[in-house]
Amino acid sequence: MxxxxxxxxxxxxxSARCLRLVDEAERIxxxxxxxxxxxxxxxxxxxxxxxxxxELVVEPTARNTAENAARTLPILVERGVTDVVVVCAPQHxxxxxxxxxxxxxxxxxxxxxxxxxLSPTPSAIAWELVALPLVPLQLRLARAELDxxxx
Numbered sequence: 635m636x637x638x639x640x641x642x643x644x645x646x647x648x649s650a651r652c653l654r655l656v657d658e659a660e661r662i663x664x665x666x667x668x669x670x671x672x673x674x675x676x677x678x679x680x681x682x683x684x685x686x687x688x689e690l691v692v693e694p695t696a697r698n699t700a701e702n703a704a705r706t707l708p709i710l711v712e713r714g715v716t717d718v719v720v721v722c723a724p725q726h727x728x729x730x731x732x733x734x735x736x737x738x739x740x741x742x743x744x745x746x747x748x749x750x751x752l753s754p755t756p757s758a759i760a761w762e763l764v765a766l767p768l769v770p771l772q773l774r775l776a777r778a779e780l781d782x783x784x785x
Contacts, residue, residue: 639719657750665688728762
């Protein structure tokens with residue numbers, strides 16, 4: 635079974651960049667699409683114009699990329715997903731790959747990244763640079779959350 639995970643991209647509202655991520659996800663064949671992000675997940679589902687026979691799931695609690703990975707994994711495991719495509723912005727690919735590959739490893743789910751065609755903005759690049767030092771802490775917290783949820 636194949637899934638697509640669409641990461642929210644915005645601060646409290648659905649942004650044009652977020653709409654572009656949904657547009658990209660609509661073109662990927664999947665059985666399940668999971669929209670994740672505190673403020674963006676539900677609005678992303680509402681703008682979905684992809685295939686009608688795809689199960690659409692909203693994960694509305696994640697506040698960062700580590701939580702996106704940790705909170706979508708149980709959803710995918712529950713559905714028997716073995717292959718996932720994570721849709722993200724290009725400047726977000728490094729942290730997305732780190733969290734999803736490290737957290738999904740050992741759960742029998744292959745992870746592939748799909749980067750939407752988006753030009754990085756200076757503020758998005760700055761955000762990624764500021765967030766990189768937080769990766770070890772966020773990874774520890776995400777692993778602890780998964781240990782509680784999946785054991």
